[in-house]
Amino acid sequence: MLKVKYLWALLTLPLIWLLLLLAVSIPAVGHARGYIKVVKSDYSEQSAITSADSLNSDINRVFSIIDLPISKQISSLFGLNFSNIKNEITAAVSTGPILAGTDKPxxxxxxxxxxxxxxxxxxxxxxxxxxxxxxxxxxxxxxxxxxxxxxxxxxxxxxxxxxxxxxxxxxxxxxxxxxxxxxxxxxxxxxxxxxxxxxxxxxxxxxxxxxxxxxxxxxxxxxxxxxxxxxxxxxxxxxxxxxxxxxxxxxxxxxxxxxxxxxxxxxxxxxxxxxxxxxxxxxxxxxxxxxxxxxxxxxTDESAQKKLSETRLGGFMSLEGNNEFRTVIQNIDAGKLDYYLDRSVEIESKSCEKDRQTQVRIRVTNTLKTGVGLSPYVLTRADKGKPASLVTGAHRFKVFIYGPTNARLISVSRENRTADLGGASVERKRPIYVADVDLAPGASEELLANFSGGVGKISFVDQPLVLETKLSIKDKC
Incomplete structure (x- = not known):
């Protein structure tokens, strides 16, 4: 049985957290109202900046409390944990007067x-x-x-x-x-x-x-x-x-x-x-x-875009040093079979020397069981000019595996030995392994790329398709 003093501590911690949160939140409510008034009225650009800065200061104080371990547990329990989009929130506040048409529509x-x-x-x-x-x-x-x-x-x-x-x-x-x-x-x-x-x-x-x-x-x-x-x-x-x-x-x-x-x-x-x-x-x-x-x-506003580019909202591929990986699918056949495409990605450190080495594996699976009964529009094989009467459910697409900024692609392999191995390319200082994949219903294939380079902790940016990527990261460095 819990001792009384420990039970008391468990009961008072949430109360202390709530009081701290209220202490910083009450001024934030006032600043939020002032900010909304600025956005909706004819205020100068400097007034908008000042109001946004005040509100962002409050937001940062609120998050400093929410980021405490006990706070995360309580806020997550009530669905109030927004720590994972803190940067997006402050960027939205800063750019709000511009994006929301305060000066002009x-x-x-x-x-x-x-x-x-x-x-x-x-x-x-x-x-x-x-x-x-x-x-x-x-x-x-x-x-x-x-x-x-x-x-x-x-x-x-x-x-x-x-x-x-x-x-x-x-x-x-x-x-x-x-x-x-x-x-x-x-x-x-x-x-x-x-x-x-x-x-x-x-x-x-x-x-x-x-x-x-x-x-x-x-x-x-x-x-x-x-x-x-x-x-x-x-x-x-x-x-x-x-x-x-x-x-x-x-x-x-x-x-x-x-x-x-x-x-x-x-x-x-x-x-x-x-x-x-x-x-x-x-x-x-x-x-x-x-x-x-x-x-x-x-x-198109340069100042707003700069702030958006520093968040996930911007969908921005930074040119700064990072250890960010991506796997990207590009439909080739013009059909609609990416609805059925499953992706599993494993990223693993292979060496932690000065030039770090990281391996990326992706397994792509066409989860469609049969093309029978599907619309020809879904099954289109514009890449091969197949007649609409030929129903296969096979799906052709390209796989792009991106390494970090300024890294090197050092080796690649693929499970299908009869297919072309693919090639290498670069986009925004990032090395890429590109391969053409053609999967029959129920078929899958694994592709692998080894990279040298990268700075910091391994991260992954998922391409938003219907089925979310099953991700495994083994960062040993």
């Missing part, structure tokens, strides 16, 4: 990424919205599927890109569907903005990317949405409904399928504008989306 392209067809930042742009922020208020200007945007595609990339980028991707990103081949989000965002301006003559202020999984997190906080047809979309059925079932349901009318995505987006925005949802649950949903790299933000 700001318009953004919202890119709804379809992760059933993989691209570097997640998935192909499947639907879009143009939204306007004016003094913190959100207004939807337009929504639509990707089809009307196809005319904006060009033969050459509309902005200047590094030579290494063109060696890796060629001019493919000039096509709207391929603009985000790179996992470095600013590249794709800048190309999308240039294509939009070319097609519509409008200069937008940035890009916000989101995918169906992130949207399902949001519906978890708001509750279901109801379409004009009466259909209810929930957090549980959204992902499968949009990325798998819709292809069969609208098999003979692809325009109707795309409109279905737009209808879901419109209903969600309407519910968000109503404000009829739990603010805490919404904060938790946004937190989960940011942590999973499913919510990204790019701004």
């Amino acid at each position: 700001k318009r953004y392209l919202i890119a709804f990424q379809n992760s059933a067809e993989a691209r570097g930042t997640g998935g192909i742009l499947g639907a879009y919205a143009i939204v306007e922020f004016k003094k913190g208020s959100l207004k939807v200007i337009a929504t639509g599927s990707n089809e009307p945007l196809y005319g904006s595609s060009l033969e050459k990339i509309p902005i200047d890109m590094p030579d290494e980028y063109k060696r890796l991707y060629g001019e493919n990103p000039a096509i709207l569907q391929n603009s985000n081949l790179s996992p470095h989000f600013p590249y794709g965002a800048e190309i999308w903005l240039a294509l939009w301006k070319k097609e519509f003559g409008q200069s937008l202020n940035g890009v916000i990317a989101i995918d169906p999984t992130a949207l399902s997190y949001i519906l978890r906080s708001t509750g279901p949405i109801t379409l004009n047809s009466g259909e209810k979309i929930t957090s549980e059925n959204l992902v499968a409904g949009t990325l798998k079932d819709a292809y069969k349901r609208f098999e003979k009318d692809n325009k109707a399928r795309k409109q279905y995505l737009v209808d879901i987006m419109n209903a969600t925005v309407k519910l968000l504008n109503s404000g009829e949802y739990s603010k805490l649950k919404m904060a938790q949903a946004i937190r989960d989306g940011i942590v999973a790299n499913r919510i990204l933000f790019y701004s």
